[in-house]
Amino acid sequence: MALWSGRFTEGADAFTQRFGASLPVDQRLYVEDIAGSIAHANMLAAQGIIATADAEAIAEGLQGILADITSGALTFDVMESEDIHMAIEAELTRRVGDAGARLHTGRSRNDQVATDTRLYAKRRAGELMAANVALREALIAQAEANFDVILPGYTHLQHAQPVLFSHHMLAYVQMLARDYDRLAAARNAADACPLGAAALAGTTYPLDRFATAEALGFDHPIPNSLDAVSDRDFLLDLIYACSVSCLHLSRLCEEIVLWSSAEFGFITLSDAYSTGSSIMPQKKNPDFAELIRGKSGRVVGDLVALMMTLKSLPLAYNKDLQEDKEGAMDAADTLEDCYVCAAGMIATMTVNADAMATQAKKGYLAATDVADYLAKKGLPFRRAHEIVGHLVLTCEQRGCDLEDLTLDDFKAESDLFESDIVECLNLPAIVAARTTFGGTAPEAVRVQLAAAKAQLVGFGA
Incomplete structure (x- = not known):
C-alpha cells in the first residue's frame, strides 16, 4: 500500500498506478532526494524534533541506499512506489525501522520534490555551462587557426561584403556567450530553497529553514510557502535558455550544411561527423549538423509544453506539476548532447581557404x-x-x-x-x-x- 493509504479502503488499480506514477522520470533525482532528506533529518534533530540517534540512523540508511542505487543493486518498481520520494522512504523504513518513518516529519512531498528539482536544475545548468564553454573553445581555436582567411559575408544569402572567417566564427562565440549568461541566470533562479514549506502553509514544527537551505547550498529559503511549492519559473528559465541556445546551434549547423556542400565547398567535415548513403556510394552527408538543427524544435517544444502546463494552475500544488520534469530533463540532455557533438564537429572540420577566397571574388x-x-x-x-x-x-x-x-x-x-x-x-x-x-x-x-x-x-x- 502507498504511504498515504491510511484514508483509503482500497488501492489504485494497475493502470492508474502506472498512469499516475512519476517514478520512471523522477528516479533521476535520487541523489538530490537523498541529499535533501539528510539535510532535513539533521535539522529535525538539531531542533529537538527527532532524536539525534534517529537522524544518524536515517543518514546512514540513506547513504547505503544511495550507494545501492548508484551501483544498480537497488531498483524500484512503479507498482510498489509511485515516485522516487516514496520509494526511498519506504526502503529506508525497511532498513532502519521507526527512525525512517520519522523522516517525513514537518515535510510534504510538495516541498520535497520542489527542492529536488531545484537542486537538479542548479546542477544541470552548471554542467551545460561547462559544455557551452567547450564549444566556444572549439570555435575560438578554428578562428585562431584560420585567422586571415577571407570569405564572402552574406545578407539574404546573397554575397554582400568580404569578412574574415575568424570574424564569422566569433559571431557564434558571442551568441554562445549570451547563452551561457542565460544558463547562469537559470541556475541563479533555481538557487532558493522550498524545503520546510511543507504542503503549502508551512508547519507547526519549529523548523529551521535557513539551516536546511544552507546545508543544501541554496542562497536562501523561499519566503512564501505557497510560492515555494508551486513555483516552476526556474524550470521555464532553464528550458528557455536551452531553447535559445539550440536555436543558435541550429543557425550554426545550417551554415555547416551549406558550407560542406559541393556548391560552397568552404569546409570539409571529418568522417567521424559524417555519414554515407545506403544507395549512393559517393555521398558524405552532414547528418549530425542536420540532427542538431532538427533537435532545436524538440527543445522549443519542451518549453511550450511546460508553459501550457503552468498557464492556468491555481495555488498551490497540483498534480499537473508532475509534468514539469520530463521536458526540463529532455531539454537539458538534448542541449548537452548538441553542445558535445557541435564542439567535436567544429574542432575536426577542415577549412578550405581557397574555396572561400574564390567565392569572395564574386558578387561585386x-x-x-x-x-x-x-x-x-x-x-x-x-x-x-x-x-x-x-x-x-x-x-x-x-x-x-x-x-x-x-x-x-x-x-x-x-x-x-x-x-x-x-x-x-x-x-x-x-x-x-x-x-x-x-x-x-x-x-x-x-x-x-x-x-x-x-x-x-x-x-x-
Whole structure:
C-alpha cells in the first residue's frame, strides 16, 4: 500500500498506478532526494524534533541506499512506489525501522520534490555551462587557426561584403556567450530553497529553514510557502535558455550544411561527423549538423509544453506539476548532447581557404567600398550609391567584375575616380579597412578574439 493509504479502503488499480506514477522520470533525482532528506533529518534533530540517534540512523540508511542505487543493486518498481520520494522512504523504513518513518516529519512531498528539482536544475545548468564553454573553445581555436582567411559575408544569402572567417566564427562565440549568461541566470533562479514549506502553509514544527537551505547550498529559503511549492519559473528559465541556445546551434549547423556542400565547398567535415548513403556510394552527408538543427524544435517544444502546463494552475500544488520534469530533463540532455557533438564537429572540420577566397571574388563585394571612395571625396552617399550601381550593371552586361573595369570605365561615371580606386578592389584591403569596434579588420578581430578568450577565464564562478 502507498504511504498515504491510511484514508483509503482500497488501492489504485494497475493502470492508474502506472498512469499516475512519476517514478520512471523522477528516479533521476535520487541523489538530490537523498541529499535533501539528510539535510532535513539533521535539522529535525538539531531542533529537538527527532532524536539525534534517529537522524544518524536515517543518514546512514540513506547513504547505503544511495550507494545501492548508484551501483544498480537497488531498483524500484512503479507498482510498489509511485515516485522516487516514496520509494526511498519506504526502503529506508525497511532498513532502519521507526527512525525512517520519522523522516517525513514537518515535510510534504510538495516541498520535497520542489527542492529536488531545484537542486537538479542548479546542477544541470552548471554542467551545460561547462559544455557551452567547450564549444566556444572549439570555435575560438578554428578562428585562431584560420585567422586571415577571407570569405564572402552574406545578407539574404546573397554575397554582400568580404569578412574574415575568424570574424564569422566569433559571431557564434558571442551568441554562445549570451547563452551561457542565460544558463547562469537559470541556475541563479533555481538557487532558493522550498524545503520546510511543507504542503503549502508551512508547519507547526519549529523548523529551521535557513539551516536546511544552507546545508543544501541554496542562497536562501523561499519566503512564501505557497510560492515555494508551486513555483516552476526556474524550470521555464532553464528550458528557455536551452531553447535559445539550440536555436543558435541550429543557425550554426545550417551554415555547416551549406558550407560542406559541393556548391560552397568552404569546409570539409571529418568522417567521424559524417555519414554515407545506403544507395549512393559517393555521398558524405552532414547528418549530425542536420540532427542538431532538427533537435532545436524538440527543445522549443519542451518549453511550450511546460508553459501550457503552468498557464492556468491555481495555488498551490497540483498534480499537473508532475509534468514539469520530463521536458526540463529532455531539454537539458538534448542541449548537452548538441553542445558535445557541435564542439567535436567544429574542432575536426577542415577549412578550405581557397574555396572561400574564390567565392569572395564574386558578387561585386567591393561595391560598398567604391561608393565610400566617392563619398569620402565629397559626393553625397546616395549619389555615390547610384553611380556604383550603374557600374555593377555595366559589369553584369559585360560578364565581368568591378576589378576588371578600366580607369576610363570608372571615370566615365565620375571624374572623382583616380588611379587609387584599385585599392578599393583588393579584398584584403577591403577587410582591413573595417577597423571600427566589432568590425572585420584583423586588428578589430584580434580585440574580439582576446575578449572572447577572456570570457572563458573563471567560467565556473
